[in-house]
Structure formats: structure tokens, C-alpha cells
Amino acid sequence: MVKLIVDDKAQVSLDYVIAVSIFILSFFFLLSVISNLFLPFQFNSDETKSIADRISTILVETNNGIAISDSSPNIVEEQKIMQLNDDLNDNVTYEIKRAQLGLLTSTLNYNINVSLRYFNNTPYPSSINPLLLAGAIPDESSNLGKTVRIVYLSQDSKKLILIVKVWL
Amino acid sequence: MIRNEKAQLYTIEAIACALLLVLVVIFVIKAAPMTPNSSSSSHQQIEVQLTSQGYDLLTVLDYVPEGSTDLSQLKQAIASWNGMEFSGQAAVSPYGGPTNVTANDFKEALGDAGIVYNLEVFFNTSAGISSRPMLWNGKPSDNAVIVSKSIVLNDEDMAINTDLKSIIPDIDLGTKFYNIVEVKLTLWRM
Numbered sequence: 001m002v003k004l005i006v007d008d009k010a011q012v013s014l015d016y017v018i019a020v021s022i023f024i025l026s027f028f029f030l031l032s033v034i035s036n037l038f039l040p041f042q043f044n045s046d047e048t049k050s051i052a053d054r055i056s057t058i059l060v061e062t063n064n065g066i067a068i069s070d071s072s073p074n075i076v077e078e079q080k081i082m083q084l085n086d087d088l089n090d091n092v093t094y095e096i097k098r099a100q101l102g103l104l105t106s107t108l109n110y111n112i113n114v115s116l117r118y119f120n121n122t123p124y125p126s127s128i129n130p131l132l133l134a135g136a137i138p139d140e141s142s143n144l145g146k147t148v149r150i151v152y153l154s155q156d157s158k159k160l161i162l163i164v165k166v167w168l
Numbered sequence: 169m170i171r172n173e174k175a176q177l178y179t180i181e182a183i184a185c186a187l188l189l190v191l192v193v194i195f196v197i198k199a200a201p202m203t204p205n206s207s208s209s210s211h212q213q214i215e216v217q218l219t220s221q222g223y224d225l226l227t228v229l230d231y232v233p234e235g236s237t238d239l240s241q242l243k244q245a246i247a248s249w250n251g252m253e254f255s256g257q258a259a260v261s262p263y264g265g266p267t268n269v270t271a272n273d274f275k276e277a278l279g280d281a282g283i284v285y286n287l288e289v290f291f292n293t294s295a296g297i298s299s300r301p302m303l304w305n306g307k308p309s310d311n312a313v314i315v316s317k318s319i320v321l322n323d324e325d326m327a328i329n330t331d332l333k334s335i336i337p338d339i340d341l342g343t344k345f346y347n348i349v350e351v352k353l354t355l356w357r358m
Contacts, residue, residue, distance in 0.1 A: 017182040024190045032198075049213050053220075060224075074227045119276045148217065150224035150277055152231055159228055159273060 048145030051110060052166040055101055056147040059084075059114070060162060068154065076162070078155040081116060081132050088114060088134030103166065111136040113165040116151075124153075124160050132162075142167040215313050218283065218355045222315035225277050226353060229270060230317055243319050245270035246289065246349060250331035253301040271303055283355055284308075290350040291336045299352075300335060312356035321346040 059065035061073040066080040087093040098104040103112055113135035116124050123130035138144050144167035151162050229242040239247065244266035254271075278285045287303040322344045326333055338346050 013178040013182050016179055017186050020183050021186040021190060024187060028190070028194050032194075046213075053216070072231070074224050075231055119280060148221065150221060150228055152228040154231075154233060159277065161277075 048110070048143065048166050048168065049147070050145070051103070052145035052147040052164050055103070055112065055166060056149050056162065056164040058101060059164065060149045060151055066151075066162075074149070074151050075154055076151045078131070078153065081153075084114065085130075085132045085134045088112070094135070110166050110168055111138070113138060115163050116153075117161050117163060119159075119161060121161075124158070125156075135165075138165060138167050211311065214357065215311060218357070219313045219315060221278070221283070222285075222313065222353050222355050225274070226315060226317040226351065229273065230319070239325065240319075241266065241270055241273075242317070242351065243321075243325065246319060246351070247321065247325045247329060247332075249289075249302065250329070251300060251335040253304050274303060278355065282357065284358055285356075286354040288352045288354070289336075290352060291347050292339050293337050294339070308354045309356045309358075312354050314352060314354050316350050316352045319349050319351060321349060 059067075060076070061067055061070075063070045066076045066084055067073055068075050068077045068080075084097075087097045095104060098110070098112060101112070102108075103110040114132060115130070115134070116132035118124055123133050125131060144165050146166075147164045149162045149164070150159065152159055226242065229245075230240045232238060232240045246267075248265050249267045274285060274287065284305050285303065286301065286305055286308060288299050288301050290297055290299045292298075321336070323338070323346050324344070326336075326338075326346050336347050336349065340346070
């Protein structure tokens with residue numbers, strides 16, 4: 001009997017391995033489950049992206065935006081672009097414009113940045129005096145939604161891109 | 169003393185072994201869904217973005233100012249196209265013509281932004297709908313999106329282009345109506 005117990009002693013390591021494995025597995029399982037549980041609340045990228053899409057549609061495809069008319073989507077007018085640039089670069093009208101676009105309500109408070117650029121991403125017509133480079137400036141850590149639309153500036157006969165960025 | 173050390177070695181090795189195994193299993197499980205081709209919500213957003221950019225580009229290219237009798241840029245590109253497929257980003261013949269200018273616009277707007285595209289032209293023939301590639305960059309991936317635009321051609325648009333006349337037939341000889349072509353743009357990211 002005594003001999004048997006002595007032999008059993010060496011097998012304790014096996015029990016130990018199983019116990020440690022179960023412990024570590026459950027620990028990591030819990031870790032991943034808990035982090036996944038909070039994931040949907042941490043990121044709002046889906047929301048910002050769809051808001052950016054909506055804003056870009058208002059701007060590019062409607063008369064209330066910068067399109068020349070409701071029947072000519074993607075064709076933008078210089079006068080309206082200059083007005084939008086002024087509105088978004090002034091602190092008072094920035095708030096009004098945000099409210100008009102549905103970015104500033106009692107429950108929402110999104111910032112916006114709109115720019116008109118060449119296809120190679122440099123501001124149009126030059127970086128010193130851009131036609132449209134307006135709105136707040138996102139900080140590095142903000143989680144922003146971005147939409148790129150191709151537009152045609154009829155006055156200058158130029159194909160350009162309109163970039164809309166929205167973040168909380 | 170010696171007997172005691174032996175037991176410790178076994179236990180530590182076992183722990184290290186278990187830890188390593190468990191870590192590898194967890195790493196593999198975590199890494200598996202992160203391949204670029206697995207579908208995710210961000211992937212759908214990329215497809216939506218590609219679709220909107222494709223439609224934007226075709227809309228812009230097909231714009232004619234109100235009151236103008238000129239052909240849209242896209243229509244000009246087709247009307248002066250000689251029916252040859254050209255691969256990749258090579259220059260289009262006839263060089264410098266409207267087809268080449270439009271091909272360059274596609275390259276600038278899409279190609280330079282890392283988007284791969286094919287442009288095909290579908291048209292009616294007496295035997296049914298036929299197609300011919302115009303700009304060809306290869307077989308699209310599973311996640312490609314397709315946008316299209318219909319363009320009506322009349323006899324005047326086709327008058328000078330004998331090369332294309334032999335490819336796209338006049339489906340109504342009695343009237344000025346020539347054919348309807350559908351410009352199909354396939355977009356995807358590599």
C-alpha cells in the first residue's frame with residue numbers, strides 16, 4: 001500500500017497540467033468574451049460612416065447642397081461651394097450649418113470637415129487658397145467616418161473629389 | 169534533495185508546455201477571422217464606397233450642360249472608339265482622342281486610388297446582347313461591384329467611325345436611332 005502511494009506522487013504533475021490548462025483556457029476565454037462584450041459600445045465607426053454618406057449625398061446630389069440642381073447630381077457650382085466654405089469656417093455659421101445637416105441636435109453632436117481636392121488628394125485649386133477646405137479639424141485619436149465622392153466643377157470643367165469627414 | 173528537484177522540473181516543463189499550447193490555440197482562433205477576404209461590416213462599407221464612386225464617375229462623365237448640343241464625354245469616348253480592347257493602364261488608340269482622354273480619367277480617378285476596374289460595352293445585335301471589353305485589368309475578385317450606364321447612339325454619332333460600325337450594328341435602319349449601349353464598370357480592390 002505504502003509503495004503505491006509513493007508511485008502516485010509522480011503523477012501529480014499530470015493533474016497539475018490539466019488544472020493549469022483549464023485555468024488558463026477559462027481565463028483567456030473570459031478575457032475575450034468580456035472584451036467582445038464591450039466592443040459594440042466602444043466604436044461608433046458604422047454610425048459615423050453612414051452619417052458621412054448621408055451628408056455627402058445631401059451636398060453632392062441636392063440643390064440645398066452644392067449641386068447646380070436636383071436634376072444634375074455630382075455637378076457642383078462654384079458659388080455654392082464658396083458659400084459652404086465660408087459657412088463652415090465661421091464659428092457661428094458652423095453651428096447653424098451643422099444643425100441644418102442634422103449633425104447637431106439635442107442628442108447628437110458630430111463635427112464635420114469638408115474639402116474639395118484633386119484626385120491626388122491635394123486641395124483645389126491650391127493649398128494656399130483652397131476653394132473648399134472647411135470645418136473642424138479632427139484630432140488623431142478621433143474615430144471618423146469618411147466618404148469620397150467624385151464631382152464635376154462645371155465652371156472650371158474639372159473633375160475633382162469631395163471628401164466628407166464626420167466624427168463625434 | 170535530488171529526488172525533489174526531479175519532480176519540480178517535470179511540473180515546470182508541464183506548465184510551460186501547457187501555456188505554450190494554449191497560447192498557440194488562442195492565437196490561431198483569434199487570427200483566423202482576420203484574413204483580408206473574410207467578409208465583415210467594414211468590407212460592406214468598402215463595397216458601398218466603390219459603388220458610389222463608380223456611379224459618381226459615370227454620372228460626371230455623362231454630363232452635358234443644359235442647352236448644349238455636344239456629346240457627353242462618355243458618349244464621345246464610345247463614338248470614337250475603334251473597338252479594340254486595351255489592357256492595363258496602356259494608352260488607348262487612337263492616341264490623344266476622346267477615348268484616350270476618358271481612359272486617362274478612369275486611371276486618375278480609380279487606378280491611382282488603388283481601385284482596379286474593367287470597362288465593358290454591351291450592345292444589342294440581331295442575335296441578342298453582345299459585349300466587348302474596352303478597358304481590361306483582369307478577372308475581378310469575388311467582392312467586385314458593378315455599376316452601369318445606358319447610352320443611346322444615333323446615326324450621326326456613328327457616321328465617321330467605320331471600325332466600330334462593324335462591331336456595333338445599326339439595329340433600326342429605318343430611323344436615326346442606331347443602338348443602345350450599356351457601359352458596365354466593374355470595380356474591386358486588390
